[in-house]
Amino acid sequence: MNSMLSRRGFLRLGTAFGTGLVLSANSPRPLAAAAAAASGAPEIFSAGQWATIEAMTSCIIPTDHEPGALEANCVNFIDKALAREDAALLPTYRAGITAFIEESQAHFGKPFAQLRVDNRNRLLSALEQGDTLSWPQNLAATPQLFLHTVIVHTLIGFLADPGYGGNRGYAGWQVVGYPGTEHHMGGYSKEQVEGTAPVIPMWKTDRSG
Amino acid sequence: MTTKSKIYDVCVIGTGAGGGVMIDQLTAAGMDVVALERGPLLSLAEFNEDELKTVIRRQVFARDKVDTYRQDEHSPTEKGNIAEITHCVGGSITHWGAWAWRFRPDDFHVLSKEGPVAGASLADWPISYEDLEPYYYRAELDFGASGDSGGNPFGAPRKQPYPNPPHPWRPSSHRFARGARKMGYTPFALPVAINSQVYGNRPACMYGGACRSNGCPINAKASTLSVSLPRALATGRLDLRANAAVYELPLDNSGRLLGARYLDEDGNRHEVKARQVVLAAGAMGTTQLMLLSKSALFPDGLANGSGLVGHNYSYHHYPGVAAVFEDDLRAYTGYEAHAAVDDLHPSDSSRGFIRGGVIAETNALSNQPIAFATGLHQFTGHARWGAALKQRLREFPRTMAFAGICEELPMDSNRVDLDPEVTDTFGLPVPRVTKKNHPNDAVMHQWFCNKLSELAHAAGASQIYQIRTPGAFVDKNNSLKSNPHNHGTCRMGDNPSASVVDKWCRSHEVSNLWVTDASVFPTAGGYNPTLTILANSYRVADYFIEQARSLSL
Numbered sequence: 026m027n028s029m030l031s032r033r034g035f036l037r038l039g040t041a042f043g044t045g046l047v048l049s050a051n052s053p054r055p056l057a058a059a060a061a062a063a064s065g066a067p068e069i070f071s072a073g074q075w076a077t078i079e080a081m082t083s084c085i086i087p088t089d090h091e092p093g094a095l096e097a098n099c100v101n102f103i104d105k106a107l108a109r110e111d112a113a114l115l116p117t118y119r120a121g122i123t124a125f126i127e128e129s130q131a132h133f134g135k136p137f138a139q140l141r142v143d144n145r146n147r148l149l150s151a152l153e154q155g156d157t158l159s160w161p162q163n164l165a166a167t168p169q170l171f172l173h174t175v176i177v178h179t180l181i182g183f184l185a186d187p188g189y190g191g192n193r194g195y196a197g198w199q200v201v202g203y204p205g206t207e208h209h210m211g212g213y214s215k216e217q218v219e220g221t222a223p224v225i226p227m228w229k230t231d232r233s234g
Numbered sequence: 235m236t237t238k239s240k241i242y243d244v245c246v247i248g249t250g251a252g253g254g255v256m257i258d259q260l261t262a263a264g265m266d267v268v269a270l271e272r273g274p275l276l277s278l279a280e281f282n283e284d285e286l287k288t289v290i291r292r293q294v295f296a297r298d299k300v301d302t303y304r305q306d307e308h309s310p311t312e313k314g315n316i317a318e319i320t321h322c323v324g325g326s327i328t329h330w331g332a333w334a335w336r337f338r339p340d341d342f343h344v345l346s347k348e349g350p351v352a353g354a355s356l357a358d359w360p361i362s363y364e365d366l367e368p369y370y371y372r373a374e375l376d377f378g379a380s381g382d383s384g385g386n387p388f389g390a391p392r393k394q395p396y397p398n399p400p401h402p403w404r405p406s407s408h409r410f411a412r413g414a415r416k417m418g419y420t421p422f423a424l425p426v427a428i429n430s431q432v433y434g435n436r437p438a439c440m441y442g443g444a445c446r447s448n449g450c451p452i453n454a455k456a457s458t459l460s461v462s463l464p465r466a467l468a469t470g471r472l473d474l475r476a477n478a479a480v481y482e483l484p485l486d487n488s489g490r491l492l493g494a495r496y497l498d499e500d501g502n503r504h505e506v507k508a509r510q511v512v513l514a515a516g517a518m519g520t521t522q523l524m525l526l527s528k529s530a531l532f533p534d535g536l537a538n539g540s541g542l543v544g545h546n547y548s549y550h551h552y553p554g555v556a557a558v559f560e561d562d563l564r565a566y567t568g569y570e571a572h573a574a575v576d577d578l579h580p581s582d583s584s585r586g587f588i589r590g591g592v593i594a595e596t597n598a599l600s601n602q603p604i605a606f607a608t609g610l611h612q613f614t615g616h617a618r619w620g621a622a623l624k625q626r627l628r629e630f631p632r633t634m635a636f637a638g639i640c641e642e643l644p645m646d647s648n649r650v651d652l653d654p655e656v657t658d659t660f661g662l663p664v665p666r667v668t669k670k671n672h673p674n675d676a677v678m679h680q681w682f683c684n685k686l687s688e689l690a691h692a693a694g695a696s697q698i699y700q701i702r703t704p705g706a707f708v709d710k711n712n713s714l715k716s717n718p719h720n721h722g723t724c725r726m727g728d729n730p731s732a733s734v735v736d737k738w739c740r741s742h743e744v745s746n747l748w749v750t751d752a753s754v755f756p757t758a759g760g761y762n763p764t765l766t767i768l769a770n771s772y773r774v775a776d777y778f779i780e781q782a783r784s785l786s787l
Contacts, residue, residue: 085619086627093624110291149619176619177608183627184603185286200624202631203566203603206283208442208451213567218441220405220564 058109062190065101068108069115073136074122075100080138081125082179084145092196094179102182102191103175114174121171124160128168131158195228235495235503242268242473243782245494245508247480247523250325251767252751253514254458255373259775261466265782268506269466270478270496272519273321276328276459281449285602289447295320295329301518302653302666303715311666313656318718319516323476324449324459326516326718327764331446331570332455333639334379334427335592335761336370336390336769338579339363341641344757348581348588354643354672355546357756360728360737363390366769369776373768377427377456378434385422388576398430401439406563406634407573410595413636413693414575424574424594427456427765436460443601445569455569478504481662483511483527483536483747490746497660510778510787514751514771517547517720518665521650521753524724526662537741542734544651546644546725547667548758549717550591551675551708553682554637556598556610557695562631565597571637578638578685579760587678591640591760593686598633599701606630609703635701636686636693640679641760642714643672644722671713679708719763724753739774746787750774 061068067075082094082103094100107115129137132151133144140148151157152168160168182191184201192198198205205227207213216222243265246253253269261267273296280294288294292315299321304311320326340347342359350356371394373379380398400423403411411421428445429438439454453460466472478496484505486492493507513520521544527536535543571594579590599609607627653666683700690698701707708714727733730742739754741747750771752763759766781787 086624087621089621089624110293146620153618180607180627181286181290181604184607185290186284189286198603201603201607201627202562206442206444207567208283208440208444212440212442213564214441215402218402218404218564218567220562224564224567 058105059188061108062101062105062188065098065190067104069104070100073126075104076138077122077126077136078103078175080140080145081149081175082182084142084149085176085179086183087142091200094183096193097183097191097196098193099179099182099191101193102185102189103178105190106178106182111178117166117171117174120164121166121174124164124166124168125152125171127159128152128157195226199226199228235505240507242266242493242506242508244268244510244512245270245506246512246514247494248272248325248514248516248519248751249323249458249463249474250514250516250751251327251458251764252771253512254324254327254462255768255771256512256514256750256775256778257472258458258462258466259772260778261469261471263779263782264471266471266473267466268473268508269475270480270494270506271323271325271474271476272479272515273323273476275323275474275476276449278449278451278453281451283442283444283448283451283602285444285600285604289600289602290604290608294449295322298659300656300658300664302656302664304666304668305670305713306647306668311653312715317518317667317716317720319518319720323474324457324463327457328449328459329447330455330457330718330764331762332426332428333571333594333762334374334377334381334425334765336392337363337366337759337761337766338388338390340581341757341759341761344589351588351643351674353645354674355646356643357546357725357727357732359756360726360733361773366766366773367393369769369772370765372772373765374427376434376461377765377768378429378436379425379427379765380423380430381425382423385420386574386576387420388579396425398433401426401428401430401568401572403572404564404568405561406565406597407595409559409563409634409693410573410575410636410689413689413691416692417689419575419577421573421575424571426569428569429454429456434461439569441568443566443568443597445601447600479660479662480515480523481526481660483513483523485529485531485536485744489531489744491744501660510746510748512748512750514749516751517723517753518650518667520749520751521723522652522663522665525652532743537734537743537747539743540731540734542725542732544649544723545646546722546756547648547650547669547720548642548644548722548755549669549714550719550758550760550762551640551642551671551679551714552637552706553640553679553686554596554635554701555683555686555690556633556635556699556701557690557693558629558697559632559634559695563634564631565634566601566631568601570601571596578682585681587674587681589641589643589674589678589760591638591678591682593636593638593682593689596635596637598630599635603630606633609701636690637701638682638686639760639762640675640682641758643674644757645670645672650723667716669713669715671708673710676708676710719752719758721752721755721758721763724749725756726754727756738777739770748774748778
C-alpha cells in the first residue's frame with residue numbers, strides 16, 4: 026500500500042483546508058446558508074459536475090444495508106461548502122472534475138456516473154496511483170490531490186451536522202454509531218457513561234424539527 | 235494612536251492559564267489591571283458541539299492565526315494555522331482536555347538527574363516541587379480538580395486530597411485498566427479540572443463528549459474564562475480588552491517598560507500605560523512580542539541580552555495506538571481521558587532513552603466522528619474508500635486510543651523567531667518555528683508505542699493500529715511540527731546569561747517585566763503543562779503582591 030503517497034496527499038490537503046478555511050469570520054452561519062443547504066438546489070455544480078461528484082461520493086462510502094454517501098447527500102454538502110467556507114478549494118474541484126470526466130472517457134468511453142461499480146473503483150485506483158491516461162501534466166489539482174480532497178469532503182459531509190447539507194436524516198451518524206450532539210440534549214447519565222444504560226440517539230429524542 | 239492618561243498598576247498580555255491567574259490574583263489584591271487579549275470574547279453559545287466549525291475548520295478559537303514551520307534552516311517553510319493554540323479571551327485553556335497533572339519532583343531537576351546529554355540543552359528549574367506544592371493545591375482548589383488521591387504511586391506526593399471525587403469510568407476506561415493490571419501497572423482516575431459535582435458555583439459535567447478542542451457550554455470544565463476572569467471582573471478593577479493585538483512593548487529612557495501598544499480589530503493603534511507588565515501570550519506569542527520590541531537598549535529584542543529568547547522551545551510527543559474492541563466502549567461520552575497509568579514515567583536509561591511520560595485511555599482520536607474518520611483515514615493505509623472504509627467508520631463506538639504524553643528534550647536550535655517573509659492580517663511578522671526532534675524523542679516514542687500496543691493487546695483489542703498522523707509522530711525522519719503544549723522560549727533560571735527570567739519569572743534585565751506562561755519552563759515534564767502554568771502563576775502572584783506591598787516593585 027502506497028501510504029506515503031496518501032500521507033503526502035493529506036499534508037497538501039491539510040494545508041489547503043487549513044489556509045482556505047480561516048477566511049470566514051467567527052459569526053453565526055447566515056440563515057441563507059442553512060436554507061441553501063436544506064433546499065438541496067445546486068449552487069456551484071452544473072448537472073454534470075453534480076452527477077460526477079455524487080457518483081464519486083457513493084463510491085467512497087457505498088450504500089449497503091445502511092445508507093451511504095448518496096443517501097446522506099454528501100454532494101450537496103460539498104456544493105454548499107464550495108459556495109462558502111471551502112471556496113478556496115473551488116479551483117481544485119473545477120480543474121479536477123474536468124480532468125476526471127476526460128479520464129473516465131479515456132479509460133472506459135463513458136462518463137464516470139455511468140460506469141459499473143468495479144470500473145468506478147478501477148478509475149479511483151488509477152487516480153491514486155497516478156496511473157492516468159489523459160490527466161493534464163501540469164495541473165495543480167493532481168489526480169491524488171483531487172481524489173483525496175473528494176474523499177475527505179465526503180467523510181466530512183457524511184459526518185458533519187445535517188445543517189451543512191449532508192448527513193441527511195442523520196444517516197452518517199447512524200452508520201458510524203455516533204448518537205449525536207447530546208450535550209445540548211441533556212448529556213449522558215452516569216449509567217450511560219458506564220455502559221449500563223442504553224444511549225438514545227438524538228434523532229429519536231429531537232423534537233426541534 | 236489613542237493614549238488614555240490612566241496609568242494602570244499592571245498590564246497583563248494574554249488571558250490564558252498564565253495571564254488569567256495573574257489577573258485574578260492581582261485584582262483581588264486591589265490592583266488596577268488592564269488585560270490585553272488578542273482574540274475575541276466568545277460566548278458559551280459558541281461552544282455548541284459543531285465539530286466541523288470548531289475542530290475541523292477551527293473557526294472558533296484562532297480563526298485568523300498564521301504561523302510558519304520549518305524543520306531546520308535547510309528545509310522548506312510551511313505556512314498555515316499550524317500551532318494548535320487559541321486566540322480568544324481565556325486562551326488555550328478554554329479548549330483544553332483538562333488533564334490536571336502536577337509535575338513529579340524530578341521534573342524540576344532534569345540536568346542534575348540525567349547529566350548533560352549531547353545535542354540537548356537540559357537544565358534544572360530554579361525552583362523545586364516543594365516550592366510549587368502549595369500553589370498546585372491552590373490551582374486544584376480554584377479549578378475544582380477531581381482525582382484519585384493517592385491512586386498514582388508514581389505521581390508527585392500530595393498533602394491534601396483532590397477537592398472533588400473521581401468521575402465515573404467508561405467501558406473504555408475499564409478496558410484500559412484491565413490491560414494495565416495484566417501488565418503489572420497501576421491504573422487510576424486521571425486527574426481533571428472538570429467538576430464531578432457542583433463546585434465553585436459551576437455545575438457538574440454532563441459528559442456530553444465534545445470536550446477537548448471545544449469550549450465547555452456549561453462551564454463544568456474549568457478555565458480562566460470560567461474561573462479567574464469572572465472573579466476579576468467582579469472586583470471592578472479589571473479593564474479587559476478583547477481583540478487587542480499587542481505589537482510593541484515600549485521602554486522609557488531608564489529601560490523600564492511604559493506599558494503596551496496594540497492594534498484593535500480595525501487596525502487602529504492604541505497605547506496603555508502601566509507600572510508593571512506581565513507577558514503571558516504563550517511560548518510563541520510571548521516570543522513574538524519580545525522580538526518585535528527592539529530598541530537601542532535591546533537591539534535583539536526586549537530583555538534578550540542572553541540571546542535566549544525563543545530558544546530551547548519544546549513540546550510533548552504523543553505516542554499512540556488506536557485499538558478496536560468487540561463492543562461499545564462509550565468513549566464518545568465523558569471527556570477526553572478518564573483513566574491513566576504512570577508506571578512508565580520514571581526515567582530509566584536502560585530502556586535506551588532518558589525521561590518518560592504518562593499514558594492514558596483516550597477516546598478514538600476524538601469523541602466526535604469527523605476527527606475520528608479523517609484521522610483514521612490518515613493513519614491506516616488501507617480502507618481509503620468503499621466497503622472497507624465504511625466498515626472502519628462503523629468501528630467508531632468500538633474504537634479507543636491508548637496514548638502517551640512524553641517529555642521532549644529541549645534543544646537550543648529548536649526555536650521561535652519572527653518569520654522574515656510572512657505577516658499576519660495586521661502586517662506583523664508571524665512566529666516562525668524551527669524545530670527538529672532529538673534522537674532521544676524518536677527512541678522513546680517507538681518504545682512507548684510498542685508498550686501501548688502490548689497494553690491494548692492485554693486489554694483484549696481485536697485490532698491495533700499505531701497512530702501515525704502526519705506531523706504528530708516522531709521517528710528518525712519525522713519531527714513534530716506543532717503541539718498545543720509549547721514551552722521553554724523564555725527559560726527561568728538564576729544565571730542571567732543562561733536564562734531569560736529569574737526564579738520569580740521577572741526579567742533579569744527589565745525590572746518591571748514578568749513572564750508567566752509556559753515560556754519559562756526550562757524543561758517540558760512528562761505531563762500536560764497547564765496545572766503547572768497555573769500553579770507557577772499563583773506562586774509568582776504571591777511574590778508580586780508581597781513586593782508591591784513592601785513598595786519594592
